Amino acid sequence: MLSLFRQKRQKPPPPPTVNLAEGYLPVESPQSLLAAEHRRQLLDRIWQYTALSHPQFSQLYLNPIHRYAELVQQLPASETHHHAYLGGMLDHGLELVACSLKLRQSYLLPTGAAPEDQAAQTDAWSAGIAYGALLHDIGKIAVDLLVERQNGRVWHPWQGALDQPYRFRYLKGRDYHLHGAAAGLLYTQILDRSILDWLSGFPSLWGSLLYVLAGQYERAGVLGELVIQADRVSTAQNIGGNPSKALQAPIHSLQHHLISGLRHLVQHELKLNQPGAAGWLTRDALWLVSKTVTDKLRAYLLSQSIEGIPSSNLAVFDELQSHGLVESTPEGKAIWTALVAQGNWQQTFTFLRLQPALIWGSEDRPEAFSGTVSIATHDHSTDTDTLVPTPAPETVRVGSDHSQPQPEPMALEDADYLGSLLDMFELEEREATAALSESADKTSTLPSDDPGQVFLNWVKEGIRSHKLIINDSKAKIHTVGGTVFLVTPGLFQRYIQEFPCISLGADSAGEEWRWVQKQFEKLKTHKKRDDGLNIWICQVEGPRKKGTLKGYLLENPALLFETGPVPADNPFLKVE
Template sequence: MNAGFYAKLKWLRKPAPPPESDNRQAEVENKPGWFYPQRAEALLATPLRQRLMKIIWQRTSMPSSLFNELYDVPIARFAELVQQLPASEYHHHAYPGGLLDHSLEVMAFAAKLRQRHLLPTGAAPEDQAREAEAWTAGVLYAALLHDLGKIVADIEMTTDDNEPWYPWTGPPEKPYRLKYRRPRDYQLHPVAGAFLVARVLPDAALNWLAQFPALYAAFLYCISGHSDRAGVMGVLVQEADRASVAQFMGARADSVLDNPQPSLAKQMLTALCELVLTRYKLNNPHSGSDGWLTEDALWLISKTTADNVRAWLLQQGVTGVPDNNLRLFDEMQAHGLIIPTPEGKAIWSCDIKADGGWTPGSPLTLLQLSPSRIWRDVENRPAAFAGQVTVVSVLGGATDKDDIDVAMQVSEVQPVPESDPLAELAFSLFAPAKAVNPVYEAECVTGAACLPPMADAMKTEVPAQSTTTEITSPTSEHSPRSAVGEDFFRWLREGLQARSIAVNDAKSPVHRVDGRTFLMSPGIFKLYVQSTSGKTGEEWRQVQRGFQKLGNHYRGDDGINIFTCEVKGPRKTRQVKGYLLDNHDELFSETVPEDNPYLSVMDSDNDISS
């Protein structure tokens, strides 16, 4: 690298530290929902962020001194600007500090993807060599900034003296709390991010990028929301973003990077089109309609549509699908697939009345879509509903208890323990760089409680189980209860043989241990229900009951059904519960996977057989 190039990078300045903390800090630390401003050194000192910084440095393949000049300053400025803000309200990285974690992850993934391309595309080799470092910086800067606009468009921050904080004034200097705007315009994200770029990138960095017209144009398009015009840079940032989200949701990031797929928004739109055009009954003058098409809107039953969209996405192998209706609606709304209420909510409460006088008798919770989303040509639309769809009132967006439980303010969410991301790295043989694994707890199929230690100590009461729920399976519209177990086992076998159900993978509910196949409970049964019906309620209990009645699982000498496995990570050990299966020849068509070295079977639990 020549001296002239290096001289252009002499813009290193230490970020101005916020005022020294006063005696209010102790009060804020003990006050739920409030945060105290921190310096970049403290914000970036967590094990996860230090590891991500190291990965970014290794993938840029440059001396540490040059890396400090190119990236340390922008990252420090970004950290002090976003502080402890989350990356989303309900979806991915929705915890204090999530935006910083997510942005560093996207930088790390973008650096990996950048290595696969010679940029600028089609340029002479000598030009590519001359501009290589600048294009790398442009891609990584765009990755760092891709969600910055959320702190303007989505979030309102208030200081402890009841004054609003605005990001363009610089890092917050007083204790603050936050809330999400209602309503909010998701299209403002990239616009607002471009507005704040000078708060993160030093002038000299922007001056440097501006020396390369093609790079500069791609960078400006990318940070202002025109990824379709940003060329390779736009694709790299989008793929890196998708990998970070998928990894947070439990998928393998490396497979996401190696197998690009359409965005989740496009997949959801495809699912909606598939449902409306081929499966749904519209404008039924009597009961049994899935939706109603008026002159200016398409109204779909909210929970039915959410369940069906989720099932379709999972059946197509789409990763990162929200397992909660509220989060799924939030994702649809974020990409403009559904029309929000005036208050910014996803759910509309409407009365339906057909010309013949039929009415469902009570308001229905509906999603509103633009008909042009489904039918591009007006001539292809069905006839409009011969009746009325009347908005009655606006709901908060939650349609069942599961949704209500997660509809909490971000200020109520406790920070993720610092040790969690790294402690789970060794969970599987193929764990991604950051794996956040759920805690699976076995549930009894007889009505007795298989309680975790804390719940057992507190004598937590377990609600009675429903015995009337039906499951929609891949093989029958309404399986009788006696066949649910067989349908589940068939789905499990086909999924393992087609490798659509991962084994020994991070967040997978299927592992190999002690020469047997271990099915985490209730995770594997919940996955079955979501994949076949899209439902997220208690339907999995009937599936578990049906599976246990088959008797295909291994039973201990004393009749034990549920076994406990110990998961040993580098710094943390925990327990998971589930079933053991011996019949691996029937489950796996070819090579049987090796045992997961991080799992071991512990002493069996108390007998819970039915």
């Protein structure tokens, strides 16, 4: 897929010859702006999520993205908050598109419509969500910035793309509420008439998109929720959990209440650094037992008559992470698993990891834990957890601070940029299962005399409706060697989670997925190795880790892709 973009990409046209004055930025072509490696990766990931042919993808996604890049150039997304560097607006827009499309895969839209109507509108809803995400902050360049051409004339984005070198500064006293309203000045420069004509044919989608573009997210339904959630995670990822920013939260905000509650609990109620404690303080991190502390935090905030407190611990984790109050794991999760050891005592816990400065500020903090905190790292190739011993005084800090006095281009040496951003959107299996529950009853009533075929039909329908993703870092289905690779045991376990009563023939609890796997093997639709074995091994070489996957290779990929071409091979997988 990467190679296809590179083959199709035309050489950027040479910019007009202009003597660039000091302090001005050159105008770049969209091709040049999007040629950065991290942006190419985002474009590839967006294409994977759409499952469109290249001509369709170019028309519906690449062309609007090119127009967006041409308009925003190297402007930042904010002055001192998130993406506050040259090119930040473009990066933020691409991140939002990728993230919102990933989240969209867990939804059947429009909600409540007949399955055939949902199938017919799949591409339109995906595109509408992507457009809402791309244009989420576009109004900022119209009302927050003063942009001056090199000839001294002020540039306004409704005049069209910049045609001269430029410089900019942020306006003082700007009204942040104008961001959504100002989008109406610009979005027709990004979305052409044919796209608007197409979208207007879907009334439910059209209304939601118009509300998003006007900044009225409370009226935009699922589309608005997806854009907001993608924006929160992209923002938190870029800020990197910087406590100095978190502590600047308005006094009546949920973020402020969460910080105050955590400070109260740690300083007045929780035991630290001993067996039976709810937290351990190392030199560079505070480890809080996730369930215990979150239960106490919710109870404390409710006792203070604070409104808007999330009703579940999962929602609290999401709030803490989205506001950058807790550090994320390398996989982008809020919850860490670690072994605490001191002397002859040791115990494994699930933790929230905070920076101590968030709790104590400049006050004297307790002494650091004299034992060790060993982080459990998950090896996807073996499905086992390994503990990486980490002496308490040397605990590695996760996160970074992108805030700078002057905007500068993003450092491309941040090797984990794309992986950590997109992994933050990996939903828990039970969340994905809940989102698919609408089709559960229908599938479970299929004829049970051939359970292997029922499973295969479920896979085919999941791919068609985008309920099952392919060629993603956490996908259970990949294309490799010109055919389809089904990951075991992950795909079969996902099937059992969705339909727990479908494998009554299993010998014992916990073995249901093996029973389904055997029924699939009886179909004889998979390739066998030269030694007669069924399971193949794929080597995985991703941007952040290497490993192996085990699974089945189909003899005929058309079994799952009857109406369209088989997607390009996953470039990170290779069959042994």
